[in-house]
Amino acid sequence: MSFDWIKIPQALLTVFVVFNFGLLLNALIAKIAARVGRRQGIPIWQNYVDLIKNIGQRSLITHGVHFYLGPVFRLTGGVGLLLFVPTIYGSEMFSNLSFAGDLILALYFVFFGTLGMALGAAESGHPYSAIGVSRGLSQVTAAELPFALAVFAVALQYQTLSVTDIVAAQQGGILHWTLFTNPLAVAAAMLSFLGSMMRPPFDVVLAPQEIPIGPPTEYHSSYLALLQTNRAIFPIAKIVIYMNLFFGGAASWPVFALKVFLIYMVSVFVGVVFPRFRVEQSIRWFLIWAVPLGVLAILWV
Amino acid sequence: MGLFTPDRSQYPAEKVDGSLDIDLSSGKYLKLWQGPQHPGITGNMSVELTVCGDEVVEGKTHVGYLHRGFEKLMERRSFIQCFPIVCRICVPEPDFNEYCYAAVVEELAGLEVPELAHWIRNLILEMGRINSYMMYLGGQAGALGMGVIGQWTTYARDLMLDRFEELTGARIYHMFILPGGVRDRLPEGFAGRMEETLRELEDIMVDVEQTMFRNAVFKRRTVGMGVIDPDWLEPYGITGPNARAAGVPRDVRKDFPYLVYPQLDFEPVTGQDSDIYTRADVRRRDVLLSVDLIRQILARMPRGGEVMTRLPNVLHWKIDPGETYIRGECSRGEYGYYLVTDGSGYPRRVNVRGPSYTHAMALLERMIVNVNIADVAALMVSLHTYPPEIER
């Protein structure tokens, strides 16, 4: 099997574009949330400044080897997710390193970051980190279940494990999207999406009022900068998967930006006005509402 | 609620003196400090939690981080010198200190306060009550992760602070109610601007009700949580909204009327269920009651008259021996001053009785047992305690 080496710089270019897009989008979302609170909100470039500042902090404290691995794994989760999924459909340049079975790999990468944080947070020795990570792992597990079910439903529906093929099958009009051909799977997946975006009502993992601020309590300076980078890339990468699987993918960057923004807004709309669930309440919520939808979606196919 | 049953079988045994036998080195329990450097704490205090899994086994309140020794400082200040420092005892609602101190000195010194000053004092106390409740509502929502309510209510509080600024010239520490009366009359056109503020406030309260009190997740987190048994009211000395949410109409404004409350038309707000939700709801309705009271006060207030009685030379002001206690209903419960004089120019002893004293110490330590870590912040905020008045 021949490998096209030009694909690597091309994929890195995608990462770069998505990184910038993510930073700006996060600031925009923060501004929108601020408008709900009648504030003006942060400047749109604030995330860049924060990032530079955190890199520029002088002291670095380590708590051991695994402490380094936390942010690194987390960032690997985000970047890896993005690298193996085609970002722009039909574009040779931005289809990244996608291959025939990339859907399974993507599912794995979604979970990867949280596991990495578990390593790092446990090593940091802070009780709040430990509590936050145990909450995070249990909640992510519950939230991933409906998503995995929805992905199986979609894979069964299109009889393929390649994201590119799934996108291809959805071309040719809005009614070909999975959103309309398999609404149950989309519903299950969107509920799971709410749970994995770290916004209320499912942000008990980070809850500053109880366990400030959960897993990253001890992370600072460059470690925090890595986590911030991931915070820009990971939601976008995750939305890219959703977009590809359920909303017909994107054929160009403007369409990509619009669709990502709209999907992101779903979680923001829900998040702004809700308090957060306790972790066992959110798990129960996923099991009662999202998982049956996922099972039905598989049966539907 | 299934998972968190109050099954005490796997809990630590009690020792002879009633404390729990917790062996930290067994690895079964974890000691967590919530505070003082912690966003989920009401002010500068801390709760030492011993948790087993996700559940709190034992909680101990630690205060003293804000202790300035007011009661000692007042013993070496003359009666008029005490007046500017008393408001600093309780930061979010300072006016009650001013009122209680003024009233307690007036009673022992035998001063008569002009009628208009009573009305203005009452107006200020109700305005301060709204401010305090606004802080509470934001904090209660914030403790459950709903930051937007805090934005709205703090905005409403700023509106009310504007009126304070217009009336007294200061935002937080007003130093307006002094022994013998108040410093000044209402400014020209104050009632109209107050009415505008009240309307805006009511709009915000409608928003708050819609997003907070009708929110399914908020209900899920608060209904049935942190119940105060009505039997606890007497042993723990619970007053104010915490008692009213348990269905007991205990309100100093009604029971021991002071200022012009006898002339105002109101009924204490009560609730039934005594959980976090009810306590929040009682306070929300109390805000609306205060809005109503402010309207009544502004409408019925005498149009003219003196606001200050003639004081003796304050630099050589001596008060005959005596002791008394004055109470008022602040936003958290019964607020009182106990003053002992010995015939000199200085108070012999001042004791400030803040409602947080009992709520945050004995009551919180009892209620916090068996609660999920995630609910500790919400429970603590729902008791509405302000640390500065615990330790003074």
Add this chain to the structure above:
Amino acid sequence: MKEELQKRVVKGPDGVEFEVEPLRDYYCEALPQVERPAYAQIIEDLFNWARSESIWILGFGTGCGAIEMRPLMTPRFDAYRYGIQWRPTPRQANLFVISGYLSVKTLKRVIRSYEQMQNPKYVVGLGSCTINGGMYFDSYNTIKRLDQYLPVDLYITGCMPRPEALLAGFLDLKKLIRAGKADGANHYAENFAWYKANQKQVIQDWDMPDYNW
């Protein structure tokens, strides 16, 4: 020394016995290091600009001034516009706002939180009580000069300072940071012995190691 800080042998949940020495295990006794600007001037300028535009305040309301911090973050004053925001953990915060009087008990916690913050870090003293004791000049429980115990970059006067004064103070702090003059952390490390001596003089119950980040 408190009982829980003493050296002892502990039996773990798996039955293995091991020795615990809390002062050594739970705290780090390495002294703070002076960390000078390490890069070329142009990069340091960029960093200083970023530091000044992204001020993260530690969420620790030490005194009554904390009540004006909430309006600062809400619609009327909205300090987020200037890149100012809260961080709940000292590891990620740059600015410690000492909001008013400090009782001795709080001072101990403040020192600990301050030492956990990362270099460069700044301290702003709020209100007259941090400057000369203010209203509490004769109190037996509050300190009178904050700069004896922590390196202070800026004082904001008032009792208590209004949010407008706070905003103006933060803008002044930005100028200091941008000029590279806000170097309190290094000053603290250089004069560590002097600061510790002052701190130990007022804190009677000194049961922690000298440096505990």
Add this chain to the structure above:
Amino acid sequence: MQTNLLDIHARLQALLPVGELQTQRADLAFLDVPPSLLRATLLQLRDREGFTHLVLLTAVDWIEQEQFQLTYLVCNRSARLDLGLRVRIPREPASMESIHELWPTAATYQRELREMFGIDFPGSPRLDEDFILEGWTATPPYRRDFDTLKYAEETYAERPGRVTYDPAAHMQQQLYPGER
């Protein structure tokens, strides 16, 4: 019929040799009680007379008479009456019976009195833990013989330039300069 404080006092005096009633207001009076009778009086007031609410428990230092006065203020919410019980105990050694079984919240007050006045309440829970102060070794601060200004000047560094005036002398200087 509305109960009033005089009736209650008369009923109380029939049972226990308590002191005279000193009426401050229609709804507030103070009563001297010997230390040994305090518990019985409180029980009688709480269980028979409806004074179920312990408003405050505090101490006054009468250093001239070498005595502490403990004030137990109890309140009858339904009859709207307050009664303050004044108990005089010797200053050295200061010790008083604990009432934390009657009102659990009294334990907090007793902890504060222990720390601030040095009054001992044997049996009260967590009495010797630090409550407000931490590692305090000097005289308990609320005692009259503790000079807070002197302590503050000795302990805490002062910023040079701060001046304190005596208000009376200062105003005299301002208003009538030249006069001594």
